[in-house]
Amino acid sequence: MKNLIVLALLISIHLTGYSQKKKYPKNIILMVGDGMGVAQVYAGLTANHGKLNLERCTAVGFHKNQATDDFVTDSAAGATAFACGQKTYNGAIGVDASGKSIPTILELAELNGLATGLVATCSITHATPACFISHQPSRSLNENIALDFLKTDVDVFIGGGRKFFTKRSDGLNLADSLKARGYQIANSITEVQQVTSGKLAAFLADEQQAKFSAGRGDELVKSTVATLQLLSSNKKGMFLMIEGSQIDWGGHGNDTKYIVDEMIDFDNAIGKVLDFANEDGKTLVIITADHETGGFSIIDGDFKTGMVEGKFTTGSHTGIMIPVFAYGPGAEEFSGIYENSDIFHKMMAAFQFKK
Ligand code: MG
Numbered sequence: 191m192k193n194l195i196v197l198a199l200l201i202s203i204h205l206t207g208y209s210q211k212k213k214y215p216k217n218i219i220l221m222v223g224d225g226m227g228v229a230q231v232y233a234g235l236t237a238n239h240g241k242l243n244l245e246r247c248t249a250v251g252f253h254k255n256q257a258t259d260d261f262v263t264d265s266a267a268g269a270t271a272f273a274c275g276q277k278t279y280n281g282a283i284g285v286d287a288s289g290k291s292i293p294t295i296l297e298l299a300e301l302n303g304l305a306t307g308l309v310a311t312c313s314i315t316h317a318t319p320a321c322f323i324s325h326q327p328s329r330s331l332n333e334n335i336a337l338d339f340l341k342t343d344v345d346v347f348i349g350g351g352r353k354f355f356t357k358r359s360d361g362l363n364l365a366d367s368l369k370a371r372g373y374q375i376a377n378s379i380t381e382v383q384q385v386t387s388g389k390l391a392a393f394l395a396d397e398q399q400a401k402f403s404a405g406r407g408d409e410l411v412k413s414t415v416a417t418l419q420l421l422s423s424n425k426k427g428m429f430l431m432i433e434g435s436q437i438d439w440g441g442h443g444n445d446t447k448y449i450v451d452e453m454i455d456f457d458n459a460i461g462k463v464l465d466f467a468n469e470d471g472k473t474l475v476i477i478t479a480d481h482e483t484g485g486f487s488i489i490d491g492d493f494k495t496g497m498v499e500g501k502f503t504t505g506s507h508t509g510i511m512i513p514v515f516a517y518g519p520g521a522e523e524f525s526g527i528y529e530n531s532d533i534f535h536k537m538m539a540a541f542q543f544k545k
Pocket residue numbers: 224265316317318319433435438
């Protein structure tokens with residue numbers, strides 16, 4: 191009898207342990223290094239003397255990123271797949287292949303009462319951030335995309351693109367409209383750092399921010415820290431997308447130093463996010479890219495000196511698989527090989543959102 195009770199106890203402890211095994215995050219932070227293939231990651235790692243914060247991730251997978259109309263995706267079709275869970279045509283912003291608007295993970299997070307944010311080192315209306323909040327047939331419609339920022343109650347956004355809000359062909363001043371909706375407006379990183387609570391719309395450039403090495407400096411790291419502080423006050427959780435936008439531009443320019451500088455800057459932001467996730471314990475971090483840019487490869491390097499010798503096969507994007515790195519509760523779901531659109535479905539499952 192005594193043995194039976196002990197056995198029953200052991201089984202119940204085992205079953206309880208089993209049912210608690212699957213952990214769900216409260217927060218999801220998706221980080222997109224635009225144009226960041228394996229060679230871009232490894233160039234940054236080599237230049238950084240053999241190490242990156244990215245290496246702290248515990249799960250690694252790959253996504254297949256073909257667009258519906260082209261083997262090689264652009265950032266718009268790529269980000270729409272992440273944001274909405276459907277593949278679409280190149281240039282599409284939050285719409286499916288037939289042009290129909292599809293809800294984004296940021297909009298669904300907002301509907302579920304979570305705090306939401308977008309941070310980028312390019313115009314906030316540029317393809318990658320736009321796909322999380324806007325629905326437009328073409329990525330070139332910057333002024334329409336800016337108007338869409340007033341349709342979703344996003345809590346924080348930080349990027350360039352001020353002119354699409356304030357110097358518009360229709361004469362509207364959307365910065366005033368944002369203010370009327372309760373947003374604090376910041377026009378520099380110093381002003382961003384002065385905001386300690388509430389909603390924030392920050393414009394760090396009239397159109398695109400400078401390169402890291404041409405004056406932008408550590409604005410991405412500072413923006414990341416400020417956004418984490420603002421969004422983490424929501425007890426229900428957050429969805430935040432952070433983009434290292436200009437790794438792609440280094441690839442287009444076949445410029446190894448540009449890639450390396452932007453990669454290390456992005457990795458410094460990754461470090462801040464992983465520190466936050468580590469301390470918080472309820473944050474899932476997913477780090478990936480939309481596509482590779484430049485057909486970049488490394489033909490020589492030196493961890494000691496940080497020297498990287500790169501070589502390029504194109505000035506455009508390429509169609510190869512892209513790595514996905516994950517950390518935190520549910521990270522293991524991101525290992526394996528799957529479609530770029532599955533990242534949305536995996537995030538939906540992690541948030542336990544109903545479709
Ligand atoms: Mg982008």
